[in-house]
Amino acid sequence: MIEKIKEILANHKDISGYKIKETTIHSNELFFVKKNVDMDRAKRVHHYNLTVYVDFTEDGMNYKGSSNTDIHPTMNDTEIESAIRETAFAAKFVKNPYYPLVQPAESQQASALSAFAKESFPYWMNEITKAIYKNDIYEKGGINSCEIFLDKIETRIVNSEGVDVTDTGYRCMIEFITTWKEEGEEIELYRRIDCSDFDEELFAEEVKNMITICRERAIATSTPALKTASVILTREAVKDFFSYYYSKSNAASVYNQSSTWKVGDQLQGKEVKGDRITMTLDPFMKNSTDSESFDSEGFPLKPVKLIEDGELKRYAADTRYAYYLGVVPTGNIGNIIIESGSKTIEELKKEPYLMTTAFSDFTVDTMTGDFCGEIRLATYFDGRTTTPVTGGSVTGNINELHHELYLSRERSKDNNFEGPAMIMLKNVTVAGIAKD
Amino acid sequence: MKTVGSEFLTRSKPYVRKLIDLLSADYKYVSVLGTDTRGKVYRISKTGTEVYDAMLAERGFVVRLHNGVNYSEYSFNEIDEDKISDIVSDIKANIHKVAKDINTNEYVILEEEELTKQFFSESEVDPVSMSPEEIIRALTEIKELGCSLSELVVNFRAALSFTRVSKIFLSAKKDLEQSYTYSEASMFCVARRDERTKYYFDGFSGMKGYEVIKEMKEHCPRIVDQCITGLIAHEAFGHGVEMDMFVKGRAKGAEYMGKQVSSSITTMHDGAKAANHVSSYLFDDEGTLGSDTTIIQDGILKNGISDLLSALKLGTAPTGNGKRQSFERKAYARMTNTFFAPGTDSYEDMLASIRYGYQIEGLYSGMEDPKNWGIQCIALLGREIVDGKLTGNLISPVVMTGFVPELLQSISMVSEKVELSGGGFCGKGYKEFVKTANGGPYIKAKVRLG
Structure with a gap:
């Protein structure tokens, strides 16, 4: 198909360049209700996505128009010709400043080999199932339902400059609901695990953790009306928190006015009381679904440090936005590493705190820095006793709080994120629900 | 204007029928959903223009069958006369392969009644008939208007997306076909005072065509919504x-x-x-x-x-x-x-x-x-x-x-x-x-x- 698309493109003299992304996905899926399989699914699909570029000059300015379309494998020659003609026509009216396309690289580092490559998918679906249900052993609670997806994804990117790169990756996604019932209502919580390699201990432990969290929520009392508190974020909220730094340090955000960050800025302010943030992007992080040798443009990737001790050292930039801002491209990398902080978790817990374990949905607005979440489970320490609490919400703005944040020395990993296990923020607004 | 159906789905129907017939020899319930959804997104902002396929654009099929215990499904997107037997083999090789020590829920076999129906939606202006030049010009006007509203506006984006959904559903007793078009127009404004950034967005949508752009122009800016x-x-x-x-x-x-x-x-x-x-x-x-x-x-x-x-x-x-x-x-x-x-x-x-x-x-x-x-x-x-x-x-x-x-x-x-x-x-x-x-x-x- 790629050769056919290239042949048709060659007849369109108005096209300056192109990029074709070919993806083949082979997938197996299992859907459980309690411990029983309710449905199974398999998938074998083949996708082609074409971007065409048209360079033109107007009033002395150079522009690069582009437009993008899917070319389905079931399209006949007339349909492909029509899709390319329409896409090229639209690209002529897209008036973006000129930028170069990715050039071929001499070499690219290969991605790590996944265990999923070594056996059949039915074998792995069975192994994943056994690991997930290993700790579902309690009378009062357990797994209510579970969905397991395992994909093999083969990618090839070809462009008009001679880029022709291929990679094979695996994507495992496990979504499960755990429940627990004490005297009152049955409590449930949601968890999703994403990974690219088989890790029996991770699957089994995470189920055990979620059942424990459910049990805690079942006996939790209402969150007190604290107004403000030192809040310790844990688990997925830590990863979500750093999505702000990831987004703000991206060249596209800067160019599109979503970020005002400049290289050399002290991001946490001039007077930092707590820990300073150091952030690196690593395209080869182990067991991450975002690990890849090249980005979606075919640009070869390597690790890059963006923020060091709270100072923005460089932008993350694909070829287009790097050209616009006059910086060296890094390609788009999805894996984030944050360095640890100065305090142990034990030290963070010495003063009164509200430590969040589960939110309804912890939301970080990556443009404004606003964050919020309804508390499904937290632990409140008033200086003497610790109590599991539920209800109410935590809200704040990262810009206003990150001059004093503390990162734990202990670390955690969640798919494409590796960093401190906990973050403590001071003076966070807590809307409690306790009557008194 | 009536939404046009999918030629691809029409020409694929005989292959799908044959696939259902072949699978029906081994499975007591077999149905196939076929989709051919097309659409475009146009986004114009102060800093760039993007034109790309709509999020739900796709073309492919999903087979559902009763495997003797419960239901299995198989998704694929390549079909022609020569591929049908390969699809059947691949389905048999990949579905219902759950290990014997894992329990399964049982489902009865679906009983259907004979049903043949079609639906094609209406819109004032078919967005497919609009030139990209015209759409980009209209969105650029709205973007310029948005940028001029205040000195605090640092970026303003006007967008249009339209999606033409075409589907067929075939089984032993059902023969259903539908095509409908929905469109969405939206505005997204980013404003900044000193280092404080805020944004707001609004949208207009419906089982409509290009007329949503007119609605957005008439209501730009509006102050309340439900x-x-x-x-x-x-x-x-x-x-x-x-x-x-x-x-x-x-x-x-x-x-x-x-x-x-x-x-x-x-x-x-x-x-x-x-x-x-x-x-x-x-x-x-x-x-x-x-x-x-x-x-x-x-x-x-x-x-x-x-x-x-x-x-x-x-x-x-x-x-x-x-x-x-x-x-x-x-x-x-x-x-x-x-x-x-x-x-x-x-x-x-x-x-x-x-x-x-x-x-x-x-x-x-x-x-x-x-x-x-x-x-x-x-x-x-x-x-x-x-x-x-x-x-x-x-x-x-x-x-x-x-x-x-x-x-x-x-x-x-x-x-x-x-x-x-x-x-x-x-x-x-x-x-x-x-x-x-x-x-x-x-x-x-x-x-x-x-």
Whole structure:
């Protein structure tokens, strides 16, 4: 198909360049209700996505128009010709400043080999199932339902400059609901695990953790009306928190006015009381679904440090936005590493705190820095006793709080994120629900 | 103008029929959903222009069959005369391969009635007929207008997307076909004062064509909307009555059927036939005809919404709510057009009745909790009301949390006019994004703000 698309493109003299992304996905899926399989699914699909570029000059300015379309494998020659003609026509009216396309690289580092490559998918679906249900052993609670997806994804990117790169990756996604019932209502919580390699201990432990969290929520009392508190974020909220730094340090955000960050800025302010943030992007992080040798443009990737001790050292930039801002491209990398902080978790817990374990949905607005979440489970320490609490919400703005944040020395990993296990923020607004 | 059907699906029908025939030799129920969805997105901002395929654009097939115990599915996107036997072999090699020591739930074989139907939607101006040049020019005008509104505006984006959905559903007894077009136009404004950045967005959508651009031009900028009523309807009870949750024992709503769950002045609907909006269709992704379900009638919880297999399990009638993100994904019980019915109060009377409060607008996000009836909704803006008047003071963002029955039972006034908005996508948890419309009239309610 790629050769056919290239042949048709060659007849369109108005096209300056192109990029074709070919993806083949082979997938197996299992859907459980309690411990029983309710449905199974398999998938074998083949996708082609074409971007065409048209360079033109107007009033002395150079522009690069582009437009993008899917070319389905079931399209006949007339349909492909029509899709390319329409896409090229639209690209002529897209008036973006000129930028170069990715050039071929001499070499690219290969991605790590996944265990999923070594056996059949039915074998792995069975192994994943056994690991997930290993700790579902309690009378009062357990797994209510579970969905397991395992994909093999083969990618090839070809462009008009001679880029022709291929990679094979695996994507495992496990979504499960755990429940627990004490005297009152049955409590449930949601968890999703994403990974690219088989890790029996991770699957089994995470189920055990979620059942424990459910049990805690079942006996939790209402969150007190604290107004403000030192809040310790844990688990997925830590990863979500750093999505702000990831987004703000991206060249596209800067160019599109979503970020005002400049290289050399002290991001946490001039007077930092707590820990300073150091952030690196690593395209080869182990067991991450975002690990890849090249980005979606075919640009070869390597690790890059963006923020060091709270100072923005460089932008993350694909070829287009790097050209616009006059910086060296890094390609788009999805894996984030944050360095640890100065305090142990034990030290963070010495003063009164509200430590969040589960939110309804912890939301970080990556443009404004606003964050919020309804508390499904937290632990409140008033200086003497610790109590599991539920209800109410935590809200704040990262810009206003990150001059004093503390990162734990202990670390955690969640798919494409590796960093401190906990973050403590001071003076966070807590809307409690306790009557008194 | 009537939406044109898919030539691809028409020419694929004989192959699909042959596939069904071959599989029927080994499996007692076989159906195939075929999709050919096309669409484009145009986004014009101060800093760039983008043209790309719509999010739900796709072309492919999904086979569902009864494997002797329960149902299996197989998704694929290559078919012709030569490939049919390979597809059959691949299906047999890949489905129902669950290890023997893992238990399975049993489902009975679906019994269908003969049904042949077609549906082709109407729109004023077919967006496919519009030149990209014309669309980009119209959006550029709106973008220029937005940029000129204030010196504080650092970026403004105007966007149009249109999606032409074409589907066929074939089984031993069913032959269904539909094509419909929905369009969405939106504006997104970023403003900055010193280092403080805020944004706002608004959208216009419906089972419409290019005419949504005209609506956006006429209403740019508008100051109030009713999308938050829709968000509450969606998160509070929409997800809570998706009946696949009943099968899993994940919905508290199952215990409350026939009971008071909301104030007596509230009535809530969902259904492909309940409104003419972005989720209006003839049949769902399991070949069940769409309907109009009354979820809450005068405060009493009456009905849930269901996909086909949940209805089979529960012994209820399917409501035509079995929807897939794409042919590559499983069907779940999902919302369509979900809204509170109109009341009798005027907006002016509602505003005048509030001594201190906020008018909440601008949908940002929401999260369901069907088991424990918590609710989290985030809105872009709250306009302060003091002594029945808007003071001009704003808060942003606004986090609303609470217990669903408390919120719904606090509804004390409902306005006369219903508006629906279909600009976003609805997920099940954090995946399976499908198109839904939500809305209603203005409602006056008590809710905790964070």
